[in-house]
Amino acid sequence: MNETMTFIKQKVGLISISTIILLCLIFMLFNTPSSSYLSIFIGILFGMHLQQLLTEIDYFKKRK
Numbered sequence: 001m002n003e004t005m006t007f008i009k010q011k012v013g014l015i016s017i018s019t020i021i022l023l024c025l026i027f028m029l030f031n032t033p034s035s036s037y038l039s040i041f042i043g044i045l046f047g048m049h050l051q052q053l054l055t056e057i058d059y060f061k062k063r064k
Contacts, residue, residue, distance in 0.1 A: 005061075009054055016047030 020043030 005054075005058060012050050012054060013047075016043070016050055019043055019046060 020040060023039035023043050026039065
């Protein structure tokens with residue numbers, strides 16, 4: 001069970017990183033600097049939120 005959680009964490013980490021890159025590329029196409037900074041910010045927040053969610057899931061699994 002613990003191995004699957006670490007595997008999921010690695011996958012989610014890759015997903016959040018790729019999301020940041022994807023958002024940056026999309027906003028780079030529009031070629032406006034403010035929106036690319038915004039996309040980086042959104043991507044970082046999204047990654048942090050997923051990490052928080054996973055630590056909460058781990059915490060609840062340990063309590064059971």
